[in-house]
Amino acid sequence: MTAPSLLILAGDGIGPEVMAQVRRVISWYGDRRGLNFDVSEDLVGGAAYDAHGVPLTDETMAKAQEVDAVLLGAVGGPNYDDLDFSLKPERGLLRLRKEMDLFANLRPAQCFDALADFSxxxxxxxxxxxxxxxxxxxxxxxxxxxxxxxxxxxxxxxxxxxxxxxxxxxxxxxxxxxxxxxxxxxxxxxxxxxxxxxxxxxxxxxxxxxxxxxxxxxxxxxxxxxxxxxxxxxxxxxxxxxxxxxxxxxxxxxxxxxxGSLGMLPSASLGAPMANGRPKAMYEPVHGSAPDIAGQGKANPIACILSFAMALRYSFDEGEEATRLESAVEAVLAQGARTADLLGPEGGTPISTSEMGDAVLAALDASV
Incomplete structure (x- = not known):
C-alpha cells in the first residue's frame, strides 16, 4: 500500500524548530510502529516570500491540494511588517485555508493535570x-x-x-x-x-x-x-x-x-472528503511564530506534536496511536519536564526544544 502523504510547511520564527521535533516523532512511528508517511517539505509565509517573492507559490498550493494532510508550523515576523497587505506571510496561511476549503476549525482545550495550576x-x-x-x-x-x-x-x-x-x-x-x-x-x-x-x-x-x-x-x-x-x-x-x-x-x-499555555494547544482545519475518503486537512499549533525566541531553542514543541496527534486521529484513522502520543506528552509533563513557557512562579531550570523532543520520544519508547 502507498504510504499516506504529508506536506510539512514549517514556516517562520519558531516554526522550523518545533517542526523538527515533529519530524522525529514521525520517524519514530515509522521505525517502531511500522506507520510510515511519504513526507515532503516546502515554504510558506515569510520563508516563501524570501525565496520567491510571495507568501505561497502556486506550486506549493497545488501540492497542498494533493496530499493527505498538511502540517504547518507558524508564519510571520517583524521583518515583514512593511510589506503590502497582499504579500504578508499570513496571506499564505489564509490562502491555504480558503482554497482547500477548510471550513471546520477544531480547537481543543485540554488541561493536563500536571499543568492545572498554570490556569x-x-x-x-x-x-x-x-x-x-x-x-x-x-x-x-x-x-x-x-x-x-x-x-x-x-x-x-x-x-x-x-x-x-x-x-x-x-x-x-x-x-x-x-x-x-x-x-x-x-x-x-x-x-x-x-x-x-x-x-x-x-x-x-x-x-x-x-x-x-x-x-x-x-x-x-x-x-x-x-x-x-x-x-x-x-x-x-x-x-x-x-x-x-x-x-x-x-x-x-x-x-x-x-x-495554562499557548505552547500546549494544537488545532486542525478540516474540509470535505477527498476521493480516498480522507478530509482535506491542515494541522497547526495555535501559537504564533514567536520571533523574540526564534533560534534560541526555547520554544515548546508540544502544541506542534499534538497537532500531529490530531492528524493521526482525524486524517489517518489511527486513534490508538494518537492516544499513545497524547499519553506520552502527559507522562512527560507529569515527570516535571518544562520548557520556559511552562515554568511556574517557583521558577526552575527549563529544558530546550530538542530536550522536550527527547523526553517525548523516551515516553513513546516506554509505551511499546
Whole structure:
C-alpha cells in the first residue's frame, strides 16, 4: 500500500524548530510502529516570500491540494511588517485555508493535570478539562460582502457583513455532531439569535440537521456571550461547542487560556472528503511564530506534536496511536519536564526544544 502523504510547511520564527521535533516523532512511528508517511517539505509565509517573492507559490498550493494532510508550523515576523497587505506571510496561511476549503476549525482545550495550576482559574475548575470548539472558518463576517471603509458626508464608516448560507451552517454542524459521536455525544451551539438574523438562521439549521440526522446526540443552544461567561465559570459542562467564525475566534482564544499555555494547544482545519475518503486537512499549533525566541531553542514543541496527534486521529484513522502520543506528552509533563513557557512562579531550570523532543520520544519508547 502507498504510504499516506504529508506536506510539512514549517514556516517562520519558531516554526522550523518545533517542526523538527515533529519530524522525529514521525520517524519514530515509522521505525517502531511500522506507520510510515511519504513526507515532503516546502515554504510558506515569510520563508516563501524570501525565496520567491510571495507568501505561497502556486506550486506549493497545488501540492497542498494533493496530499493527505498538511502540517504547518507558524508564519510571520517583524521583518515583514512593511510589506503590502497582499504579500504578508499570513496571506499564505489564509490562502491555504480558503482554497482547500477548510471550513471546520477544531480547537481543543485540554488541561493536563500536571499543568492545572498554570490556569488562571482554580484547579478544581480546570483539572481534567477536555473540550473541543468547532469554529466555522471560511465564511461569516471575515469574508462577507460588502466590506470596507467608505465616507458619507464628513464621516468615515467601516463596514463588515455577517453572511451565512444554509449549506455553510449545515456542513460545520455535521462536523460537530460527527465529532461529538467520537467523544461524549454532546454539542452546544453558540450564536446570537437574540439580536442577529444570521444567528436565527444558524439555530434553525443546526436544529434541522440534528433532528434529521443526529437525534442521538444531545444538543443545547447558548448565546455566545453567555457561553464566554460559562467557559470561565464552569468549562467542564461542555464537550463540543460549534459556532461561527467571529465567535469561534473569540471563544477559542478564551478557552485556550484555561489550559495554562499557548505552547500546549494544537488545532486542525478540516474540509470535505477527498476521493480516498480522507478530509482535506491542515494541522497547526495555535501559537504564533514567536520571533523574540526564534533560534534560541526555547520554544515548546508540544502544541506542534499534538497537532500531529490530531492528524493521526482525524486524517489517518489511527486513534490508538494518537492516544499513545497524547499519553506520552502527559507522562512527560507529569515527570516535571518544562520548557520556559511552562515554568511556574517557583521558577526552575527549563529544558530546550530538542530536550522536550527527547523526553517525548523516551515516553513513546516506554509505551511499546
Amino acid at each position: 488562571s482559574l482554580k484547579r478544581d475548575v480546570v483539572a481534567g478539562l477536555d473540550i473541543m470548539i468547532v469554529r466555522e472558518l471560511t465564511s461569516g463576517i471575515y469574508f462577507g460582502e460588502p466590506r470596507g471603509i467608505i465616507t458619507e458626508g464628513n464621516e468615515r464608516i467601516g463596514i463588515n457583513t455577517q453572511r451565512y448560507t444554509e449549506s455553510e451552517i449545515a456542513r460545520v454542524a455535521r462536523s460537530a455532531f460527527e465529532l461529538a459521536r467520537r467523544r461524549s455525544n454532546k454539542v452546544c451551539s453558540m450564536e446570537k439569535a437574540n439580536v442577529m438574523e444570521s444567528g436565527v438562521l444558524w439555530r434553525k439549521v443546526v436544529n434541522e440537521i440534528h433532528a434529521a440526522e443526529y437525534s442521538d446526540v444531545e444538543l443545547s443552544h447558548m448565546y455566545a456571550d453567555a457561553g464566554a461567561m460559562q467557559l470561565c465559570r464552569w468549562p467542564k459542562q461542555f464537550d463540543v461547542i460549534v459556532t461561527d467564525n467571529l465567535f469561534g475566534d473569540l471563544l477559542s482564544d478564551a478557552a485556550a487560556m484555561l489550559t
